[in-house]
Amino acid sequence: MEVLNVHERELEADPIQIGALISSLASKEDRLWPKHVWPRMEFDCPLGVGAKGGHGPIRYFIEEYTPGKSIKFGFTGPKGFDGFHGYEIVSGPNRPVVLRHTLKMSTYGPAILSWSLIYRPMHDALMEDSLATAQVSLGLTPKIQAWSLWVKILRWIISGGKAHPQVNP
Secondary structure (H helix, E strand, O other): OEEEEEEEEEEOOOHHHHHHHHHOOOOOOOOOOOOOOOOOOEEOOOOOOOOEEEEOOEEEEEEEEEOOOEEEEEEEEOOOEEEEEEEEEEOOOOOOEEEEEEEEEEEOOOHHHHHHHHHHHHHHHHHHHHHHHHHHHOOOOOOOOOOOHHHHHHHHHHOOOOOOOOOOO
16 A cells, blocks of 8 residues: 655744754754654664664664755564655745655555554654644744544553653643
């Protein structure tokens, strides 16, 4: 199954400030990843092409990285995810600055169902929380997308009943 999943947010901020959010990923000063309610993004070395890591059961490596502009991760797990995800700044003359997260992949085997039933709703909630975290980090009012009942149930099951509730970043 082919998957294209895009989340984006217009941000009233300088592209350099937004780029700094991307460059802070997986660091102690990470201001983009919603680590207050989701598993941390971690790598085996500082951000750079070839670094390996992920978050929770999602594993990937950095395929491309332009500091302050974009980062692209190639999936290595779970099995059946063949593609990438990443953040980029999109802007142009007389256009607002947009922080975009794109996930593009093909799923096969059991991943066809697991993406649809488990990973997609969790991914959507995580990405909306990430974009809200970006807004707070830039001193903007966050647009909070409430988690669906299904996401709350999945988080409860996966955590063995110890999931944190959704909180503002």
